[in-house]
Amino acid sequence: MKWSEISIHTTNEAIEPISNILHEAGASGVVIEDPFDLTKEREDQFGEIYQLDPKDYPVEGVIIKAYLPVNSFLGETVDGIKEAINGLILHNIDIGLxxxxxxxxNEEEWATAWKKYYHPVKISERFTIVPTWEEYTPVNSDELIIELDPGMAFGTGTHPTTVMCIQALERTVQRGDQIIDVGTGSGVLSIAAAMLGASEISAFDLDQVAVTTAKMNIKLNKVQNTVNVSQKNLLDGVEGMVDGIVANILAEVIVRFTDDAARIVKKGGYFIASGIIQQKKQDVKDALNKSGFEIQETLLMEDWVALIARRV
Structure with a gap:
């Protein structure tokens, strides 16, 4: 089979929404070429440092690549992707060049080319993300390993927004907690919550492709008895009370369901929100406060923000 590589030269701010657009268009995963990766310092306790080739990266901005099958609908698909990206301007998202x-x-090149970007990465005190095809020996006895295959997953689990969510989960999840993962994507946050001792996790995503992908990753990590994945728009129709909510999605989406979150999170429960660019941080804080949450901690990584809020 022949495949078409679509390459988009854009900004860091636009990575998450454009990745989502590509995912919804049928891409199984994305490759992000960010020149910042060539120079950023990694703390010893987080991250496996490996050699990167500067020729693979743009001088400025970032390049997002995805692969789509060559078929009679490819032209329409690409036009739809371009139109959706241009529409991000309406949400005040800088799309750069x-x-x-x-x-x-060809299929052989597509199937293997992106693997050079993906290696085992220790993203927190306890968690390490490991691609399924690589051997990895845990460094510590209490280390938690999440296996992911970006060939079937949306994202590798190592983007700053995901890393901060997992670090926030480490600080908040108590054994036996009931949690909702809004916009689960690859399911990585639900997997992490289950490994931390949550007893019941409901993972929601509007995209059926993401639901299928999350179920595969959840089964791969043997937490299918704890995590239930279903197709749902945010918290529509959700009843009952839970201990916490985690959402790694756009700030513009988070502010739309803070009232619903406050309705179903127990007093003293938590809301972990990520996927927030610096410019939108105050908007999300204001929405959470207005809905009855109190911001307890703000996490920062590169240009991204994650918030830990408590229901008061």
Whole structure:
């Protein structure tokens, strides 16, 4: 089979929404070429440092790549992707150069080319994300290993927004907690919560492809008895009370359901929100406060923000 590589030259701010657009268009995963990765310092306790080739990265901005099958609908799919990206301007998201290019690759190249970007990465005190095809020996006896295959998952679990969510989960999840994961994507946050001792996790995503992907990753990590994945728009129709909510999605989406979150999170329970760019931080804080949450901690990584809030 022939595949088409779509490459988008954009900004860090636009990584999450454009990745989501590509995912919804049928891409099984994305590759992000960010020149910041060439120079950023990694603390010893987090991250496996490996050699990167500067020729693979743009001088400025970031390049997002995804792969789509070459078929009779490819032209319409690409046009839809371009239109959706241009629409991000309406949400005050900087899309930068927004240069979109298309090239053709064969299946063998597509199936293996992106693997050079993905290695075992220790993202917190306890968690390490490991690609399924690599051997990895735990460094500590209490280390928690999450296996992911970006060939079937949306994202690798190592983006700053995901890393901060997992670190926030480490600080808040208590054994036996009931949690909702809104916009689960690859399911990585639900997997982490289950490994931390949560007894029941409901993982929601509006995209059926994401639901299927999350179920596969959850089964891969043997937490299918704890995590239930279903197709749902945010918290629509959700009843009952839970100990916490985690959501790694756009700030513009988070502010739309803070009232619903306050309705179902127990007093003293938590709301972990990520996927927030610096410019939108105060908007999310204001929405959470107005709905009855109190901001307890703000996590920062690169240009991204995550919030830990408590229901008062």
């Amino acid at each position: 927004n240069k979109v290019s298309i090239s053709e690759v």
